[in-house]
Amino acid sequence: MxxxxxxxxxxxxxxxxxxxxxxxxxxxxxxxxxxxxxxxxxxxxxxxxxxxxxxxxxxxxxxxxxxxxxxxxxxxxxxxxxxxxxxxxxxxxxxxxxxxxxxxxxxxxxxxxxxxxxxxxxxxxxxxxxxxxxxxxxxxxxxxxxxxxxxxxxxxxxxxxxxxxxxxxxxxxxxxxxxxxxxxxxFAFWNPSLPRPGVPEDVVEMARNAGPMVMMPVAPLMHGAAQVATFIAWWMGATVVYVRRFEAAEVWRTIEREKVNSLTITGDAMAIPMVEELERSPYDLSSLLAFVSTGAILSGSVRERLAVVLPNIMIMDRFGSTESGSTAEAVAGSTPEKGLRFAPDVADVTVLDDALQPVKPGSGVIGQVARTGFIARGYYNDPEKTARTFPEVDGRRWLLTGDIATVEEDGSIAVYGRGSQAINTGGEKVFPEEVEAVLKGHPAVFDAVVTGIPDERFGSRVAAVVQPQGEPPAPQDLDAHCRKNLSGYKVPRTYAFVKEMKRSPAGKADYRWAKETAQRSVER
Missing domain, CATH: 3.40.50.980 (Rossmann fold)
Incomplete structure (x- = not known):
């Protein structure tokens, strides 16, 4: 074997x-x-x-x-x-x-x-x-x-x-x-709560000796997270439960019927309709032990709502990517609004500075999250992107995730956002994830995606595409809400309201579409 x-x-x-x-x-x-x-x-x-x-x-x-x-x-x-x-x-x-x-x-x-x-x-x-x-x-x-x-x-x-x-x-x-x-x-996606196998037969013995467990990856299988979650469940000898297509009520009905113990979703795009369904209708969720988000981070406001409708259930944010595997777990109290902090699962995860050297804990130096050891080989049919993303430093091969971060004194990693999505407005960097999380904390906002559009004075301006809850809120109300939680340069200067947000089936934001939508709202 x-x-x-x-x-x-x-x-x-x-x-x-x-x-x-x-x-x-x-x-x-x-x-x-x-x-x-x-x-x-x-x-x-x-x-x-x-x-x-x-x-x-x-x-x-x-x-x-x-x-x-x-x-x-x-x-x-x-x-x-x-x-x-x-x-x-x-x-x-x-x-x-x-x-x-x-x-x-x-x-x-x-x-x-x-x-x-x-x-x-x-x-x-x-x-x-x-x-x-x-x-x-x-x-x-x-x-x-x-x-x-x-x-x-x-x-x-x-x-x-x-x-x-x-x-x-x-x-x-x-x-x-x-x-x-x-x-x-x-090994990159191995469940960190389980001992690592020394030989392949250890995986089989783990499954054989495991107690009954029912696990549900909610995201579509065309998203890597759901595929990986399926195999993780099988290595634990668990029963895997699917819904054919995501629909919040059907997810909860399935959890109730199949007595699911653990489910995995992808961020607010799935969590919000699931929370709303629980706020409307009761379900028997006595079997449920863990609610895990991976691939996209839960905003603080959504976590708070989840805690109300799912008392005594463990709510977790996992950090990682298709290229890196599952690498870290959110520190308690960490949210995009307050600042994201993650505790790495393994020593192979760190932050590298511009010279591709590890950032000293507590130094405040900004770099990007990187992993060595068990990482992907590269990108199929794209040697140039592979070379940029997987550099070799001092004989070790690294993955540069593109997530901008620093290392705190206690060794946790403070993540600011994806560098490729950062908005440079008047020399200041704005990370969309932080602004999106604040906007989604407004009661009239169902979903939000933040992007940068051209601005004559500042180079780029912060723009928000918003899917409202019902009637669109007044831009000045959103502005006031944001200014309570964000520095002025981070507050959107342009709002575009849409009936439905365009996201992937796994809940990932489509930033190309958001930029085009925001730009069109300015040109009208």
Whole structure:
């Protein structure tokens, strides 16, 4: 056995085959049943000519088939590639081509976009349609693909160096595929509350000996956080619960029905509608122990509302990225409004200054969060970005996350925001996350994204795109609210009100869209 996800899953399936591995709606599979389905799909992919190292695109909503596709690809040493199901034809063509995918699993709801795009991608030669009949020529129905192949294994040996790719980004440019080695991925995202395995068999024994646990990644599986959360749960021998698409009431109904113990969301974009649903309707959440946000930080006002509707439940913010893994946990009392502080999980996480040297704790020197050790290999098809983001310093390879920060005297890391999104207005830096958190604390604001737009005097001005709760508040009311909590130069000078905020399915802000929206409001 290797530190390889397919090896580990097969070992866990052999050890606890009768335990429920996966639930989505009325459907549930044991570990043995999931393994058998993945074997069938893996054999089908092999028969279609998919070879080790080749890429299999997955364009699906959350569900049994997504998990089967991930495991099946890994079993034959192929690489699953997550595709954003909201993408339009030009974006799909980019991901299909950039990833060099040779096969595609897609929900039939996406027939029209798939049919229009696939003929333009020479490498994409095999299609599997999920969820019913497809109008796309040549597509093989998912159930037919499985039925024609054996449920047994019979695959070749694998390696801890096999590749896993997670496409990420798209808030400021087209997404990039983050490449991981299997062992590095395992340890970078390892649950910090558990002992680290010395050999692969330790993972299997941990799953075998674990008590019953039900875990729910709420974000879409096309977001890396949900994929990683699924595997983490399986290494703990847990049952993983999905909802097909995010809808707050359905999430709470599922938690109530399946007795979920831990759920993982992505920031305020998911937390706010979930809080509002709990404020409207009661649910039996007696099984719930932990509410975790990862990939996006909860604002203080939302955390306070969560604490009211979820008393005695642990509410946690995790810090990390697709390139770095899960690296730190928010210090108690830390919020974007008051200042974010994180306690690193491992010594490999620090802050590097402009000379790429570690910042001395308590010095006040500003740098960016960096990690060494278990980090990604780089970006697929982008050696230039890989070189910039993963420099070698004194013989050690580092990841520069782009998060601007300093190190406090106690060793905690104070994070100000993402450097690429910082707004330089009159020589002062403004980090959008801080302003967004303050705006979302106003009772008339449902959501907010802050960006910079051109300004003749200051170079850039702070602009806010706001989705209101009901009628838009007066800009002067928002201005007064912000000035109570922020220095004057951080207060938005332009407001654009929208009926619906544009975010990714995982809740990530679309800063390109926000900048364009704010600029249009000025030009009117």
């Amino acid at each position: 290797e530190f390889n996800y397919a090896d580990l899953f097969e070992g866990v399936a052999d050890a606890i085959g009768d335990r429920v591995a996966l639930v989505c709606g009325a459907r549930r599979l044991t570990y043995a049943e999931l393994d058998a389905q993945a074997n069938r799909l893996a054999h089908h992919l092999e028969s279609a000519g998919v070879k080790p190292g080749q890429h299999v695109a997955v364009q699906l909503y959350n569900g049994i088939e997504y998990a089967v596709a991930l495991v099946a690809a890994l079993k034959i040493r192929a690489v699953p590639v997550n595709v954003n199901y909201r993408y339009v034809e030009s974006e799909l063509r980019y991901v299909y081509q950039d990833s060099d995918s040779v096969a595609l699993l897609y929900d039939v709801e996406f027939d029209e976009r798939v049919a229009a795009t696939v003929p333009q991608v020479e490498s994409l030669r095999h299609l599997i349609a999920v969820g019913g009949a497809s109008s796309v020529p040549g597509a093989v129905p998912y159930e037919e693909a499985l039925a024609a192949r054996p449920a047994t294994r019979g695959f070749g040996p694998r390696s801890a160096d096999d590749t896993y790719i997670i496409y990420t980004g798209g808030t400021t440019g087209m997404p990039k595929g983050v490449m991981w080695g299997m062992k590095e991925l395992l």
